[in-house]
Amino acid sequence: MTDLIRRLASTSLTARVAFGIAFLLIFGGVIVSIAAFAYGREAARSAYDRLLLGAATGIASSITVQDDRPVIELPVSAFELLALAPDDRIGYRIIGPEGVTLTGYDEITLPTGRRDFREGFFDGSFFGEPARFAVVSRRFAERTLNGTIKVVVGQTLRARNDMAYDITRKALYVLAASGLAMVLLSVVVVRSVLQPLERIAGGLSARDPHDLTPLDTSVPRETAVMINALNGFMARLDRQMNSMRHLISDTAHQLRTPVAALRAQADLFTDEPELSRKEKIVERIQTRTASLGRLLDQLLSQALVIHRGDSARREKVDLRDIALDVFEEGDHAVLNPEFDVILDIGEDPVEVLADVQSLKEALKNLLNNALKYGRSPVRVGASLQGGRASIWVEDAGGGPVDGVLAELGSRFNKGALSRQSSSGLGLAIAHSVALSYDGELRLEKTGGARFRAALVFAAVPEGRA
Template identity: 35%
Template sequence: MTQPVLSGSIQRRLLILLFCASALLAVLLYFVVQSVARQVAQQSQDNILAASALSVIDSARSVDGEVIVDLPYSALSMLDSVTDERVFYVVRFGEDVLTGYAELPRPPLSKARQTAYMSADFLGEEVRIASVSRSFSADLGRDRLEVSVAQTLSGQRQTLARSSRLALGVGAGFFALAAVLAWLTARATIRPLDRLAASVSRRGPTDLRPVTAAVPQEMAPLVTSLNGFMSRLEASLNRSEDFIAEAAHRVRTPLAVVRTKAEIIQRHIRKPENKAAMREMIGAIDESSRTAGQLLDHAMVSFRLDSLAQEKVDLASLVNDMVERLRPVAEIAEIDLVIVRSDPASIQGDGILLQNALRNLLDNAIKYSPADTRVEIRLTKGDTGISLQVCDEGRGFPKTGDADLAERFTRGDNVHGIVGSGLGLTIARDVATAHGGRLILENNAGGGACASLFFPSS
């Protein structure tokens, strides 16, 4: 059977796309969580710095023309109570530094913007600075009182590092969950294709019914095309079988007439060489007639296999009837047909097809058996199934290549000189297969061959 050209796996492509999308979302989630954590940490620190600066500026007062600022303990303790950070501050009145670190960078403030924040380097460390300003009156005049409070960022970095690890864990967990969901999604997406393939693969070689199972909308064109193809194939096969049957029927009748005329002419021929030539011609006519007959039988079997009848068939009665029908033919060939064993047995199936299969096995046994021998028929019923065996004392099957003897028009290499078409075993095999059984071919130890139809117990 020709294998299709593969261009990759739909499931693999879908998984790759879903995995890539999951990885992209996981990376995006990592950066979003990290950004939110950084913003929250920054905002929390800014709020604490601004509250500390406001606490300092609220403590300012004017005494004897001077601006006095008392640094509340709580103003700076709230900063170093969270982490072991260094804290800096500066208080300015206008452009004059009242106390603190005069070199501390000064965030830009304005009348409209009385609170400002900035990050800068101070004394070799990166710090975050919050400045708060307020209009203040003193004896020297009215000016703006500005308080700046700064804190180093090592604690914030540690917090951000923990947040980064948390974000990484969240991203990895999201990717793992998304990967599992992607695999389940891919399997669920491919499952209708698997069901369709399994439904078609379970069918027999002659089952060309349209696919009627429910399928997703995207698969409807495929199923429609498949049903159309099977419909055209079934029509083509039916035309071929009808043609073979009609041709065999039309050929067989004229051949019978020609054979009769040839036998009449043979009786009036005196020369030995002419008689031999006429015998060869009669043999060729017999072979053609037999081939036409078996082609007709094969066409009938193929037709009935498409709509197999289901009735109870008494195999013992079928064997007795067929043996009695072929006994005159066997007696002409000086062969004795003997039913050695006939167990009561029956199966559900097509009686006409089973009769045709047995007739072909008996016909082969009679044809290939020498005179003064016997053909034995055994019908046995056991625990594993029913066996209908036909054994002869003829040439037997070839020692090599017997596995292909049931193929169409195939004959063994030891049957030269015997008329045959190579369809008898094909018919028997097809009938056995249609009934859930098989055809078994084997040679007898003492010579001859056995062909068996085996039907397993239902």
């Protein structure tokens, strides 16, 4: 059964449609055959019952009374009617008022031996062969003949069955012809429907492997759903590839200088004879090593953000929880104990659709920048305003000048405040997180000579699951 399902799954759509229509036609053909045979039998019964009734009525009309006795002259017209079924055997019986057979076959008996059966039809047998009989009664009220004479006329069922089979056969011929036409039409329709897919497949096969531009969407509406999904997938793949290229470029760009500096300091240490100068070289090596460690942390954070931007499932996140988690981890208290860090969150939820881990990495980078370049106290919080949810870090410093502020957040930008000791990736990571979840990074000066870096997203409407 499993192998059959696999084979059916690998067949073409044309074969599937043709097989489905053929199955429906076979199943419908069985039902139509039964219905057509039932209709044919009923039509044949009705037609030949009329012939029997006409013959019996003609015979009953020809009965006369002469010399106080019934005289029967069988009319030729009655047997001409019955001759319309030439292969059937015909039988008749005329029963007098006393139940005595006046003429005909005594073997023909009324149903269940009922002598009071006057009019109608019944099924029986005629010399061992199934037959159908009609009974017509004629009442006589003569001085010497008072009673009812019954005329029973019957014939076998060969013509009736032949007629039923003929009706059924013709119905199946029509069904087979229409079914064949439907199968051929379905093949033509399916092939015409699949032509856009063939064009799409041809276009994809002829494309350069690095070409991830959107496909042409001038296709039928049903196919456009697949094209839009494929374009969306290629767009995500293009973003991933661009992000990986940027990450590799960032890594090569950022590691080249500190590694070269460490190598130079190590060479100086080897060639330096004075102990005091060696101690200064070791101190510089330690400083460079610490800076390189921070750089590697930021590069790993950027790689994590790039990976989770398109792969992680978006879920409803309360930005207050993100701010609370980063605050309670307490890294700032260890690295910068001289700074006062204050948590500022309200009672109302601030919910967005994003990834928890990416938001934490972005907020940590914003907090580290504030601790490194800002002034105490530093406030970390989340707020909701006008349908826009934001998570932010604010310090007491005035921030950079407007020219530098416009360039912050771009790759490799260190800014005037960095003193050549930072990679410039902190804000770039936050900016990447904002773009990944349809938000933005805002760097702005607030009232009271304070500087705020905020990630702003569209808030989840109330009541949405």
